[in-house]
Amino acid sequence: MFSFIDILKRFEEGPYMEEKDFDIKIVYKNIKRLIKEYDIKYNPEEIITVDNSLADDVFKAGFELALETGIYCLDTKRVLKFTEEEIKEGLKTAPAQIIIGEGRDSRVLYARKIEDSRAPIIMGGQAGAPIPEEFYYQMAISYMQEPIIDAINHGGLAKVKGLEVKTRSPAEAIATMMELRYLREAARASGRPGIHLLAAESSVTCIGDLAAQSEEFLRKSDAHLIPILNEVKTDYDRLTKAITFKIYGGINVALVDPIIGGYFGGPEGVAIGFIASYLMSRIIYQADYYIIHPIHFKYVSTSVPEGMWILNIVGQAMARNTNFILMGDVWTSNGAGSYEIFWEIIANTITNVVTGSHPLGVSATNGKYPHASGLETRFMGEVAHASTKLKRSDANEIVKTFLRKYHPKRTEKPNIGKVFPELYDVETIKPKEWWLKLYEKAKKEAIDHGIKLE
Amino acid sequence: MYIDIIEKSEIGPYMEEHDFDKLLIKEVKELIKAYDINYDHEEIIPSDDTLANDLWRAGYELILRVGGYNMSTRRRLVFTEEEIKHVLRNLPDKIIIGQGQFQKIMIHRNIEGYEEPIFENGPSGTLVSEDIYFETMIAMAQEDYIDAIGSGSLTTIRGREIKVGSPLEVEAAIFIALTTRKALKMVNKDGLHINDVAVTTPWAKIAAVSNDWGIRKSDSMLVAQMVELKVTNEHIALAKYMLNHGIIVANLMTPIWGGYGGASPGTAIISVAEHILGVLAYGALKHYLSLTHMLNCNNTGRETLWVISTVGQAIARNSKMIALHDCYCAAGPGTKMLLYEVSAGAITACVSGLHGTGIGSAGGKYPDHATGIEGRLYGEVIKSCVAKLKRKDANDIVKLILKKYEAKLNEVKGVIPGKSFRELYDLRTIKPSREWVNIYNEVRKELANLGLPLRI
Numbered sequence: 075m076f077s078f079i080d081i082l083k084r085f086e087e088g089p090y091m092e093e094k095d096f097d098i099k100i101v102y103k104n105i106k107r108l109i110k111e112y113d114i115k116y117n118p119e120e121i122i123t124v125d126n127s128l129a130d131d132v133f134k135a136g137f138e139l140a141l142e143t144g145i146y147c148l149d150t151k152r153v154l155k156f157t158e159e160e161i162k163e164g165l166k167t168a169p170a171q172i173i174i175g176e177g178r179d180s181r182v183l184y185a186r187k188i189e190d191s192r193a194p195i196i197m198g199g200q201a202g203a204p205i206p207e208e209f210y211y212q213m214a215i216s217y218m219q220e221p222i223i224d225a226i227n228h229g230g231l232a233k234v235k236g237l238e239v240k241t242r243s244p245a246e247a248i249a250t251m252m253e254l255r256y257l258r259e260a261a262r263a264s265g266r267p268g269i270h271l272l273a274a275e276s277s278v279t280c281i282g283d284l285a286a287q288s289e290e291f292l293r294k295s296d297a298h299l300i301p302i303l304n305e306v307k308t309d310y311d312r313l314t315k316a317i318t319f320k321i322y323g324g325i326n327v328a329l330v331d332p333i334i335g336g337y338f339g340g341p342e343g344v345a346i347g348f349i350a351s352y353l354m355s356r357i358i359y360q361a362d363y364y365i366i367h368p369i370h371f372k373y374v375s376t377s378v379p380e381g382m383w384i385l386n387i388v389g390q391a392m393a394r395n396t397n398f399i400l401m402g403d404v405w406t407s408n409g410a411g412s413y414e415i416f417w418e419i420i421a422n423t424i425t426n427v428v429t430g431s432h433p434l435g436v437s438a439t440n441g442k443y444p445h446a447s448g449l450e451t452r453f454m455g456e457v458a459h460a461s462t463k464l465k466r467s468d469a470n471e472i473v474k475t476f477l478r479k480y481h482p483k484r485t486e487k488p489n490i491g492k493v494f495p496e497l498y499d500v501e502t503i504k505p506k507e508w509w510l511k512l513y514e515k516a517k518k519e520a521i522d523h524g525i526k527l528e
Numbered sequence: 529m530y531i532d533i534i535e536k537s538e539i540g541p542y543m544e545e546h547d548f549d550k551l552l553i554k555e556v557k558e559l560i561k562a563y564d565i566n567y568d569h570e571e572i573i574p575s576d577d578t579l580a581n582d583l584w585r586a587g588y589e590l591i592l593r594v595g596g597y598n599m600s601t602r603r604r605l606v607f608t609e610e611e612i613k614h615v616l617r618n619l620p621d622k623i624i625i626g627q628g629q630f631q632k633i634m635i636h637r638n639i640e641g642y643e644e645p646i647f648e649n650g651p652s653g654t655l656v657s658e659d660i661y662f663e664t665m666i667a668m669a670q671e672d673y674i675d676a677i678g679s680g681s682l683t684t685i686r687g688r689e690i691k692v693g694s695p696l697e698v699e700a701a702i703f704i705a706l707t708t709r710k711a712l713k714m715v716n717k718d719g720l721h722i723n724d725v726a727v728t729t730p731w732a733k734i735a736a737v738s739n740d741w742g743i744r745k746s747d748s749m750l751v752a753q754m755v756e757l758k759v760t761n762e763h764i765a766l767a768k769y770m771l772n773h774g775i776i777v778a779n780l781m782t783p784i785w786g787g788y789g790g791a792s793p794g795t796a797i798i799s800v801a802e803h804i805l806g807v808l809a810y811g812a813l814k815h816y817l818s819l820t821h822m823l824n825c826n827n828t829g830r831e832t833l834w835v836i837s838t839v840g841q842a843i844a845r846n847s848k849m850i851a852l853h854d855c856y857c858a859a860g861p862g863t864k865m866l867l868y869e870v871s872a873g874a875i876t877a878c879v880s881g882l883h884g885t886g887i888g889s890a891g892g893k894y895p896d897h898a899t900g901i902e903g904r905l906y907g908e909v910i911k912s913c914v915a916k917l918k919r920k921d922a923n924d925i926v927k928l929i930l931k932k933y934e935a936k937l938n939e940v941k942g943v944i945p946g947k948s949f950r951e952l953y954d955l956r957t958i959k960p961s962r963e964w965v966n967i968y969n970e971v972r973k974e975l976a977n978l979g980l981p982l983r984i
Contacts, residue, residue, distance in 0.1 A: 173624050173631065177745025177774030178813055180624040182633055193621060221618035265811070268745055268774035528617050 078317045081154065081358050085313075088144070088152040093307075096146045096153065097337050101305055104142045105343040108135040116341040118379045121477070122386045122425055122470040129390035136349020136391065137161065145302075145354045148309040156357065164356040170397035172325065172362050174225055176268030176295045179261075181224045183270075183363060185399045186430045188390050191462050194427050197272065197401055197434040198451040199228030203441035207231055207252070212500045214260035216448035218269060219503065222455035223448070227434055228257065229441065230275030241278045250274050250282030254291035272327060274298040280314040287322045297325035300359045302351045305337045308358060316359035325362045327401075328355035334380050335371035341380040344368055348388040352398060363399035364392075366431060373485045374440040376405040377418040379477060382425045393430030402426030404435030404454055407484065409445030409491025411509060414484045416516035419454050420525065421476040427461035428469040438491065445491040447498055449505045449513050456517070460526045472523055533605070533764055533809050540595070540603035545758075548597040548604060549788055552756060555593045556794045559586040565793040569830055572930070573837045573876055573923040580639075580841035587800025587842065588612070596805045599754060600761035607808055615807055621848040623776060623813050625676060627746045630719035632675050634814070636848045637881045639841050642915045645878060648723050648885040649903035650678030652854060653818070653892030656949075658684050660896065661703070664949055665711035666958050667900040669720065673907025676721035677712065678885060679704045681728075683895055690727075697732035701725045705742035722747040723778060723814075723885065730766035737773060748776035751810045756788050756798050759809050767810035778814040779806025780854075785832050786822035792831045795819065799839045803849055815843075816885060818854035823941045825891025826858040828869035830930060836873070837880040837919075844881025853877035855886030855906055858937055860897045860946020862964055865933045866890075867971040870902050871980070872929045874909035879922040884910045889946065896948040901960055901968050908982065909975070916981040928978050 076084075091100075108114075112135040117123070144155035171184035174195075183195050198217040205213060205228065214228055231249045232239055239249040253276045261269050274283045274292055286292040300316045302308060316326055330351040332338050338347035348366065355361045368376060368384040376385060385402050392398050404426065406418035419436055426433045436454050438446040461469065494500075497509050505513070521527055543551075559565075563586040568574070591612060596605040621636040625646070634646045649668045656664050661682060669677050682690060682700045690696045704725045712718050722743060725736040733749050736742045743749060751767045753759060770777050781802040789795035799817060806812040819827040819835055827836055836853050843851045855873040859865035866889055877884045887902040913922065936944075952964045960968075976982045 173633075178623065178748075178771070178776040179774050181620065182622055182624065221615070224620075262772060265768075265771040266774070267772060528613075 076160070076357055082313070084154045085147040085150050085152055088154050090152055091146070092151065093146065093148065100143050101337050104139055105338055105346060108139055108346055109342045114342040114346065116380065116383055118383070120470060121379060121382045121473050122428060122466050123390070124466045126394065129387060129394050132345050132387050133349055133391040133395040135346045137353065139346055139350035140353045143306055143350065145358060146307040148303065148307055154358070156354065160357065161353050164353060165396055168356055168397050169362060172399065174295060174297070174325065175270035176293065179266045179268035180295065181270065183399055185397045186393060186432060188393050188430050189428060189465055190430065193462065194432040194458050195224045196222055196455040196458055197225045197227050197432065198223035198448065199226050200441060200444065200446035201227040201229060201434060201437050202275065203229035203437060203444055203446065204232035205229040205444050207234060209494055209500055211256045211260050212498070212503055213444070213447070213494045214257055215264050215503050216498055217451055218260055218264035218266050220448045220452045220455070222452055225270035225272065226257065227272040228275070239276060242281065246277035246279060246281040247285035249276035250286045251291055254286050258291070268295070271296040272299065280311050283315045284318060287319060287324070292324065294323040297327045299327050299329040299365070300361070301329040301331065302355050305332050305347055306351055306354065313358065320360050326359050327363050327365060328352065328359050328361035329365045329367065330355065331367035331369050333369045333371050341384050345384050345387045348384065349391055352392065363401060365401050365403060365434065367403040373407060374405065375407040375418070375485060376403050377407065377422040378481060378485055382422060382473065385425050385431070386429045389426065389429035389431045400431035401434040402431035403437065404433050405437040405440050407440060407488035408480065409439040409443060409489065410447050410450050411445060411491030411497050412489035413512055413516065414480050414489050415450055415491065416453060417476045417479045419450060420457055420520055421473045423454050423457045424461045424464065424469050424473050427458045428464050428466055433458045439488070443490060444494055447494055447505065449509060453513060453516060456527050457520065457525060459528065463526055472525065475523060536605045537598040537601045537603055537761065537764065540598070540606050542602055543597070543604050544602065545597065545599065552594055553788050555590060556789050556797055559590055559797055560793045565797065567792040567831065567834055571923060572830055572833045572926050573879060573919050575919040577845065579838060580845050583796055583800060583838050584842040584846040586797045588804065590797055590801040591804045594757065596809055597758045598760065599758050605809065612804065612808065616804070616847055619807065619848045620813065623850060625721035625746060625748070625776070627719040627744065630717060630721070631746070632721065634850055634883065636850050637844060637883065639844045639881045640879050640918055641881060644914055645883040645910050646675040647673055647883065647907040647910055648676035648678050648852070649674040649900070649907065651680030651898030652678060652886045652888040653856070654680045654888060654898040655683045655895040656680040656898070657896055658682060660949060660955060662707050662711055663955050663958050664898065665708050666714055667949070667953060668903060669711050669717055670715045670958070671900045671904045671907065673904060673911055676723050677708060678723040679708050679726045680898060681726040692728045697727045697729045698735040701727045701732045701736040702742070705736035705738070709741050724748065724750040730762040733766060734769055737775065743775065745774045748778045748814055750778045750780040750816065751812065752780040752782070753802055753805065755782060755784055757802060757805055764809065771811050776814060777810050777812040778816055779803070779810055779812035780816045780818060781806065782818045782820055784820050784822050785835065792834050796835045796838050799835060800842050803843055803851065807849065813850060815849055815851040816854045817851060818856065820856060824858040824937055825893060825943050826856045826869065828855065828857050828873045829937055830934065833872060833876050833926065837876050840877065840880030840882040850883070852883040852885045854888070855884060856888035856891055858891060858940065859944045860890030860894060861899045861902060862947035862952050862967070863944060864967055864971055865936060865944065866902055866946060867905055867968060868929050868933045870906045871909050871975055872926045874906045875913055875917065875922050875926050878910045878913040879917055879919050891943040893943050894945045896950060897946055899949050899952050899960065899964070901964055905968065909980065912981050925978055925980060
C-alpha cells in the first residue's frame with residue numbers, strides 16, 4: 075500500500091497537464107471509448123438489472139479508466155497514474171467490514187452483496203443540507219431517537235450565531251465544532267452516546283475537519299467525507315483531510331458524486347467513472363467506506379431513473395468484484411411533509427439495498443431546505459429491511475411502479491413539504507399527528523405493493 | 529417509538545406484589561394449556577420447531593397479559609403489542625464486545641447455527657475471598673476458549689463484611705473492576721470484554737465505570753430482574769445510566785424451576801417473557817438465562833436443560849435477541865460430576881442457538897468453589913460442537929452424559945460442595961493441581977468416546 079508521502083511525491087512528479095486537457099483529452103475521450111468498447115447501455119426499463127455480465131463489464135471498464143486516466147491534482151496540475159498492481163493492491167487491502175461507533179452503539183458495517191439477506195446498516199440524517207442552528211439539536215434527536223437508525227450523517231451549519239460560514243474562513247472551524255457539539259449532545263440525550271457519526275459537514279475545506287479531530291468532537295470511531303472532485307480530481311485540501319484523519323485513527327469515507335451530463339457523459343459514463351474513482355480513492359485517501367451519489371444535472375436527486383440505474387449498476391459491479399463497503403444515497407426531490415417523498419424513498423431505497431449498498435438519507439429536497447425529519451428516515455429503514463427479502467427482478471418492477479408515481483411530474487415540480495419545526499413538536503421531539511398519519515398511509519401503500527414491512 | 533418505562537412505572541395499575549404473583553401463576557397455567565406446551569423427558573433437546581414457536585407465542589402473550597412489575601412503585605408495567613413489536617424489531621442482531629485484538633462480534637445465533645458462540649468465563653454467582661480474588665480472576669482469564677470474563681462477588685473488603693446496600697458495596701465494585709482489569713493485564717488480555725461487576729445494589733455498580741481501570745464502553749454489566757418478571761426503580765436507573773454512557777446492558781434472569789411457573793413448561797414460558805421484559809424495561813442487548821432448580825440450584829438436570837433448550841430455540845427462531853446460557857451446576861470443583869454437568873449444558877446451549885457463560889459451580893453456594901477448569905471445558909465443548917451436531921445427535925449424547933450424574937442429582941436434592949480454589953490450585957503459580965487436571969483429562973476422554981467432537 076502507498077504511504078501518504080509516496081502519494082504526495084507522485085503528485086509532484088507526475089505528468090504536467092492543464093485541467094481542461096485532462097477533462098477533455100483524457101477523461102472524456104477515454105470514457106467515450108470505454109462505453110463503446112464494453113458496450114455499456116443504460117436501460118430505463120431495467121433500473122435494477124439482473125445482467126451480471128453488464129455489472130462485470132462496467133467494473134472492467136472502470137478499472138481500465140483508472141489505469142488510463144489516473145487522478146489529477148488541482149494544486150500541482152499533475153496527474154498521478156497507477157500501475158495495475160497498485161490498483162489491485164488497493165482492492166486486496168480494502169476492509170470487507172469495519173466496526174463503527176462505540177460501546178453498545180457500535181455496529182458492524184460490512185460490504186453487502188447482491189440480494190444480500192442480511193440487515194443493512196441504516197445511516198440517517200439530512201446529509202448535505204444546511205441546517206439552521208435554532209433547531210439543529212432537536213432535529214438531530216429526531217433521527218437518533220429512532221432505534222432503526224444505526225449511524226448518523228446529518229447536515230452542517232451554514233451560520234453560527236448569525237455569522238455566515240464562508241469557505242476557508244475560521245468560521246468553518248467554529249461551525250464544525252458547533253455541529254459536532256450539537257450532535258454529541260443529541261446522541262447523549264437520545265441515550266446513544268456511542269452512535270457512529272459521519273460528520274464535519276459544516277466545512278468545505280480541511281479547516282473544520284482539523285478543528286474537530288478530538289474525542290470531544292469527531293472520535294476515532296467516527297468518520298468524515300473526503301470528496302473526489304469532479305471528475306477524477308483531488309487537491310491538497312482533500313488530501314490534508316485524508317492524511318490527518320487517518321493518522322489520527324479515524325475512518326475515511328470517499329464521497330464520489332459525479333454529474334450525469336458532465337465530463338463522464340450520460341449514465342453509462344458516470345457508472346464507469348464511479349468505479350475508477352473508488353479504486354483510486356482507496357489508494358490516495360485510504361478510504362474505508364464509500365458513498366454512491368450520482369447527481370442529475372437537472373433534477374439533482376438520486377431517485378430519478380438515471381440516478382437509480384447508476385446506483386444499481388455501480389453497486390452490483392462493486393459487490394461482484396470487490397470487498398468495498400458502499401453507502402447509497404437517498405436524495406429526494408420532494409420534502410418531508412409531502413406524501414410524494416415516500417414514493418421516492420421506496421424506489422431509491424429498494425434499488426440501493428438489493429444491489430449491494432446500505433442506504434444513507436433521507437436528504438429531502440436534495441438537501442436544499444431543512445424540510446426533513448427522523449420519521450421519513452424511519453420509513454427508509456423499514457423499507458430497507460423489507461428489501462432484503464426481494465430478488466432483483468421483483469425489485470425492479472416495484473421500483474418502476476413507484477417511479478411512475480413521482481417522475482417526471484413531482485421531480486419537475488416537487489412538493490417541498492415543510493420545515494422541521496412544522497413537522498415535529500420541537501419540545502417533545504415527537505412527529506405531529508398529521509405527519510404521522512401520512513407515514514402510516516405510505517406504509518399501507520408499500521405493503522399493498524408487496525413490500526413486506528414488518 | 530420511545531417507551532417511557534419511568535412513566536409506565538408511575539401510571540401503571542397499582543397492585544400488591546403477591547397479587548401480581550397470583551396473576552402470573554394463573555396466566556402461566558392458562559398459557560401452558562392454550563399452547564399445549566408439554567415436557568418430554570426423552571427429548572431434552574427437542575427437534576420440534578413448532579414447540580419453539582408455540583413457546584415463543586406463549587411467552588410473548590404472557591408479557592401482553594401480565595407485563596412486568598415495578599417493586600418500587602408497586603405498579604404493573606403494561607405494554608401494548610405495538611410497543612413490543614417495535615422494540616423487538618429494532619434490536620441489533622449483533623453487538624461488538626471488547627477492545628483491540630480482543631474485540632469480538634457477538635451475534636444472534638440460530639438453532640444448530642454455524643456461528644461460533646461466545647463463551648464468558650468467571651466465578652458466576654460465587655463469593656470469592658478478598659485475599660485470592662486476583663488469583664481467581666487470573667485462573668479464569670488465562671484459559672483458552674474464552675471471549676469475555678465475568679467476576680464473582682466479594683466476601684469482604686479490607687476484612688469487613690459487605691452487606692447489601694452498604695456503601696461498602698461501592699468499594700467492592702471498585703475493587704472487583706480494578707482487580708479484574710489487573711488480572712486481564714497480567715495475562716496479556718487487556719481489552720477482553722468484562723461482563724459485570726458482581727455487587728447486589730444497582731447504584732454501586734456505577735462506581736466501577738472507568739475507561740482506565742474499570743468498566744469501559746466495550747464492556748457490559750448485568751441488570752437483574754427479580755423473581756419473576758419484577759424490576760425496581762434502582763435497576764431501571766442503572767440501566768438508564770448505562771444506556772447514557774453507551775455501556776451494553778445485560779439482562780440477568782433467574783427464573784426458578786419449581787417456583788411460580790411450576791415445572792418445565794411454565795418455567796420456560798416465564799423465561800421467554802423475561803427475555804422480552806429485559807428489552808422493554810432495560811434496553812438490554814444481552815440476555816443471561818440463569819435458570820435455577822429450586823433444590824439442586826443448577827440448570828443442568830434433565831428438566832432444566834429442556835427449559836434451556838426450548839427457550840434458546842424459541843428466542844433463536846422468533847427474535848433477534850442475543851441470549852446466553854448461564855451455566856449453574858450442582859456439583860463443585862474437583863468432581864467429575866461438575867464436568868459432566870458443564871458438558872451437558874454446553875452441548876445443549878450450542879445447538880439451541882445460545883452463547884455460554886458461567887460457571888456457577890456447586891450452585892454458587894460455597895465461597896471460593898470456582899476454578900478455571902470447568903470454564904475451560906464448557907468453552908471447548910460449546911465451540912467444538914458448532915456445525916458438527918444436530919439437535920437429535922446432541923440429545924442422544926446429553927442423555928448418555930446425564931446417565932453419569934442424574935441419579936446423584938436426585939439423591940442429594942441439593943449441591944455437592946467439591947473442593948475450593950485454594951485446594952485445587954497452586955496459589956503462587958496459579959496452576960491447577962495434578963489431581964484436578966487428571967480428572968479433567970479423564971472426563972474429556974469419556975466425552976470423546978461418547979461421540980463428542982473433541983480433539984484428543
